[in-house]
Amino acid sequence: MTTIDNNLQKVRTRIAQACVAAGRDPASVSLLAVSKTFGADAVVQAAAAGQRAFGENYVQEGVDKIAAVGRAFDPALQWHCIGPIQSNKTRLVAEHFDWAHTVDRLKTAERLSAQRPDHLPPLQICIQVNIDGGPTKSGVAPADALALVRAVAKLPRLRMRGLMSIPDHAPDFEAQLAIHQSARALFDQISALGEPGLEGFDTLSMGMTADLEAAIHAGSTLVRVGTGIFGGRTYPAP
Secondary structure, three states: OOHHHHHHHHHHHHHHHHHHHHHHHHHEEEEEEEEOOEEEEEEEEHHHHOOOOOOOHHHHHHHHHHHOOOOOOOOOOOEEEOOOOOOOHHHHHHHHHEEEEOOHHHHHHHHHHHOOOOOOOHHHHHEOOOOOOOOOOEEOOHHHHHHHHHHHHHOOOEEEEEEOOOOOOOHHHHHHHHHHHHHHHHHHHOOOOOOOOOOOOOEEOOOOOOOHHHHHHOOOOOHHHHHHHHHHOOOOOO
8 A cells, every 4th residue: 555545545534534523424525636746656646546636736737747647547537726827827727627726806717718628528617715814815805706606607618616715724623614614604605596507506625634624514525635645745946
């Protein structure tokens, strides 16, 4: 058993235990393995251990990794863009990824829509919400989220799937839970509208290695785990 295989088992156990504690079905929470800064070999090891969804923060690195792993390795692999999407990178996201979690401007969504190839399924979209109001953080303000969701849902070649949040680190479970519950409340408010274009609004992408238990308790449907699976990261010197 590889280290990645062993780590995946531990994370899956954490998810299952958190679901039981929250009175939820473990099948209601998906695991996104965040493979940024790790090579294609790490993705292959995780895929061999049964992992199918991978998240990349850096668009070009993700595109290179998708090519290196090759969809022929396993056509069921999903690739999620979970990092900032600059205007000059929207075409790469539109042409190579299956999901984009970090849309926080209509202009970005319009470019993704226009650049999504016709032969690919619609790009699955989550709106990033700055749920705790950090002044330097990406994400639409909660008060503006519904308007953006409605606008993006009307665009062709995209499918509106839900919300994503990356709150600042909180010191304990209760503090983490309070922040995540705010995102859940917003998600419920939007999904309850049942408007055209929101039929697939079913994804609440929140929770990472350090706070996945609180996120699951609050209602996350997808947790993004990197270090818990692949280990600590070494970033190149600036």
